[in-house]
Amino acid sequence: MEKITSVTNNRIKDIVKLRDEKKFQIEEQAFFIEGLHMVDEAIKRNLVRSIFLEERMLDKIDASMNYECVLITDNVSNKIASTKTNQGIFAVCELATQKLNLDQNILLLDQIQDPGNMGTLIRSAASFNFQTVVASNHSVSFYNPKVLRSTQGNLFSVNLVNADLLTTINELKENDYIIIGTVLNTNCKSLSSITFDKKQKYALIIGNEANGISLELHDLIDINLNIEMNNDVKSLNAAIAGSIIMYNI
Amino acid sequence: MEKITSVTNNRIKDIVKLRDEKKFQIEEQAFFIEGLHMVDEAIKRNLVRSIFLEERMLDKIDASMNYECVLITDNVSNKIASTKTNQGIFAVCELATQKLNLDQNILLLDQIQDPGNMGTLIRSAASFNFQTVVASNHSVSFYNPKVLRSTQGNLFSVNLVNADLLTTINELKENDYIIIGTVLNTNCKSLSSITFDKKQKYALIIGNEANGISLELHDLIDINLNIEMNNDVKSLNAAIAGSIIMYNI
Numbered sequence: 161m162e163k164i165t166s167v168t169n170n171r172i173k174d175i176v177k178l179r180d181e182k183k184f185q186i187e188e189q190a191f192f193i194e195g196l197h198m199v200d201e202a203i204k205r206n207l208v209r210s211i212f213l214e215e216r217m218l219d220k221i222d223a224s225m226n227y228e229c230v231l232i233t234d235n236v237s238n239k240i241a242s243t244k245t246n247q248g249i250f251a252v253c254e255l256a257t258q259k260l261n262l263d264q265n266i267l268l269l270d271q272i273q274d275p276g277n278m279g280t281l282i283r284s285a286a287s288f289n290f291q292t293v294v295a296s297n298h299s300v301s302f303y304n305p306k307v308l309r310s311t312q313g314n315l316f317s318v319n320l321v322n323a324d325l326l327t328t329i330n331e332l333k334e335n336d337y338i339i340i341g342t343v344l345n346t347n348c349k350s351l352s353s354i355t356f357d358k359k360q361k362y363a364l365i366i367g368n369e370a371n372g373i374s375l376e377l378h379d380l381i382d383i384n385l386n387i388e389m390n391n392d393v394k395s396l397n398a399a400i401a402g403s404i405i406m407y408n409i
Numbered sequence: 410m411e412k413i414t415s416v417t418n419n420r421i422k423d424i425v426k427l428r429d430e431k432k433f434q435i436e437e438q439a440f441f442i443e444g445l446h447m448v449d450e451a452i453k454r455n456l457v458r459s460i461f462l463e464e465r466m467l468d469k470i471d472a473s474m475n476y477e478c479v480l481i482t483d484n485v486s487n488k489i490a491s492t493k494t495n496q497g498i499f500a501v502c503e504l505a506t507q508k509l510n511l512d513q514n515i516l517l518l519d520q521i522q523d524p525g526n527m528g529t530l531i532r533s534a535a536s537f538n539f540q541t542v543v544a545s546n547h548s549v550s551f552y553n554p555k556v557l558r559s560t561q562g563n564l565f566s567v568n569l570v571n572a573d574l575l576t577t578i579n580e581l582k583e584n585d586y587i588i589i590g591t592v593l594n595t596n597c598k599s600l601s602s603i604t605f606d607k608k609q610k611y612a613l614i615i616g617n618e619a620n621g622i623s624l625e626l627h628d629l630i631d632i633n634l635n636i637e638m639n640n641d642v643k644s645l646n647a648a649i650a651g652s653i654i655m656y657n658i
Contacts, residue, residue, distance in 0.1 A: 276525050280646045287638040287645055314642055387656065389536040393563055396536055397529045400652040403645070407636065407653050 163231040164212075167239040171230075175212070175240050178252065182301035189255045191303035194241060196220055198308065199251045201316045203227075207253040212240070214248035221249070242305030255303070258319045260328070261292045262335045265361060265409060267402065268325055269295040270377065271368040277399040278302070279310020281366065284403035286314040290364070294321045294328050296374075325365070329380045332363050340409075341365045341373050341381035342401060348386035356409045364409065366402040412480040413461075416488040420479075424461070424489050427501065431550035438504045440552035443490060445469055447557065448500045450565045452476075456502040461489070463497035470498070491554030504552070507568045509577070510541045511584045514610060514658060516651065518544040519574055519626065520617040526648040527551070528559020530615065533652035535563040539613070543570045543577050545623075574614070578629045581612050589658075590614045590622050590630035591650060597635035605658045613658070615651040 164172060177184045179192045190209060193202055199221065202208050210228040211221060214237060221229075232240075237248045260266065267290040272278050278300050285293050293302075300307060302320045321328075329339055340362055342348075356362065365381070367373035373381075387396060387404055396404075413421060426433045428441045439458060442451060448470065451457045459477040460470065463486060470478075481489075486497045509515065516539040521527050527549050534542050542551075549556060551569045570577075578588055589611055591597075605611065614630070616622035622630075636645060636653055645653075 280649060283642070283646060284649055287636075287642045289639055310646070312643075312646075317641060387536075389656075390538050392566060393532070393536040394561070396652070397532060397559070397561075397648075399646075400529060400533055400649060403649040404653050404656050 161229055161231055164236055165233045185303050190252050191255050192252055194250050195247050196249050197313050199249055202251055202253050205316055208251045210252045212250045217249045258321050261319055265290045266292045266363040268363055268365045269299050270325055270365055270373050271296050272299045275300050275304045275306035276310050279307040280399040281402050282311045282318055283314045286317045288406040290406055292319040294323050296325045337361045337363045339363050339380055339382045342385050343373055343378055348384050350388050351385050362409050364405055366398050369398050410478055410480055413485055414482045434552050439501050440504050441501055443499050444496050445498050446562050448498055451502050454565050457500050459501045461499045466498045507570050510568055514539045515541045515612040517574055517612055517614045518548050519614055519622050520545050520547045522549055524549050524553045524555035525559050528556040529648040530651050531560045531567055532563045535566045537655040539655055541568040543572050545574045586610045586612045588612050588629055588631045591634050592622055592627055597633050599637050600634050611658050613654055615647050618647050
């Protein structure tokens with residue numbers, strides 16, 4: 161089994177790049193995960209290319225399986241971990257291309273920038289049976305370390321797709337989806353006034369934290385919702401708004 | 410007007426301590442805020458003791474008012490700011506002791522640790538007319554920089570109280586509050602099955618992110634709720650769960 165002891169090793173440099181750079185994740189068609197729970201979930205789904213782990217973690221995984229295992233030392237762990245403390249186990253996974261599942265409700269993320277919001281929205285989507293999450297190309301990466309932490313291990317139970325939202329929404333409309341948005345204007349319907357039909361498929365757009373939903377998408381919205389709230393407060397956090405609507409749908 | 414140019418100035422050292430240490434905030438009965446919007450909101454409410462600002466920001470505020478103004482240089486701004494970029498304006502504010510308002514719904518935070526969750530819960534509480542937020546003494550500080558950022562300026566529209574929750578809940582019960590909790594057990598009622606009475610006062614307990622609501626509080630819960638969700642997902646983010654329930658109440 162290969163052993164890496166130096167933080168300047170080229171594979172370690174590449175891992176740090178993979179952890180931090182969306183562009184490199186796409187080039188390599190790979191992403192980086194941290195911690196035993198995440199690694200276990202990735203193994204179950206046959207997504208692991210390579211596991212990097214300290215010797216003390218060897219008995220925690222089945223090293224005979226069809227992925228590479230590389231031993232690392234604790235200084236290397238500290239280099240590649242995105243948090244101050246780490247469990248000494250990491251993996252590089254296959255970024256499997258995922259497709260829209262056109263049978264179920266879909267969450268559309270329009271330039272979501274905050275990784276905590278993105279991760280929480282993925283976790284809520286998994287909770288409320290929105291089994292596909294589509295993010296516009298200018299959103300934060302699904303595989304950003306903070307996104308991964310905020311999903312609390314629910315990353316793998318949702319289809320994650322990067323796509324142009326204008327194209328995607330037109331495709332969804334051809335497939336009988338009702339498109340829901342939250343654009344602040346006079347044509348809003350209050351969330352509590354809407355009765356959702358369990359047999360109908362819905363796609364919910366959540367807009368950028370500062371600018372909301374992109375102008376080019378406004379005309380495609382079938383139901384424009386607002387969440388009733390105190391008039392003195394300008395807006396809800398994007399992850400909160402999205403989760404409240406998904407729960408109600 | 411005093412001018413501070415050195416990051417080793419004792420007042421600057423104290424500000425950094427005030428920014429980062431809950432204990433020091435309590436000792437000094439003060440907290441630290443950043444950015445023009447926050448400073449403006451604090452001025453409106455007459456909470457400002459001292460403003461620290463770069464010369465270019467002088468025309469943004471009314472320097473004749475009854476608070477001290479101290480000029481600082483950009484190296485000092487970078488020292489005291491909690492983020493990489495800053496607006497060059499900061500303030501030290503009075504930590505006014507706040508009391509329970511027993512006329513309205515109340516949010517109780519039981520050892521909430523994540524500042525993003527705390528801030529988002531304060532923002533949602535303001536949105537859904539929970540005008541008092543009580544945090545147990547072991548929760549993250551209301552005045553942690555990341556909490557302040559996550560409130561998006563809604564900090565000042567809510568009463569913030571630090572108190573022992575056992576004592577507080579007993580007081581609330583004497584004042585006809587119904588106590589709502591979310592303890593995972595077989596006695597849960599689903600959120601959608603409950604009809605909330607607009608004339609009734611409710612207090613909602615949100616538990617610690619990892620351990621939920623403290624055992625000693627379980628017996629005080631009048632309605633134990635769960636939010637209906639996919640069985641494969643273990644739990645929702647604490648801020649999401651709290652916000653969905655507050656919206657429904």
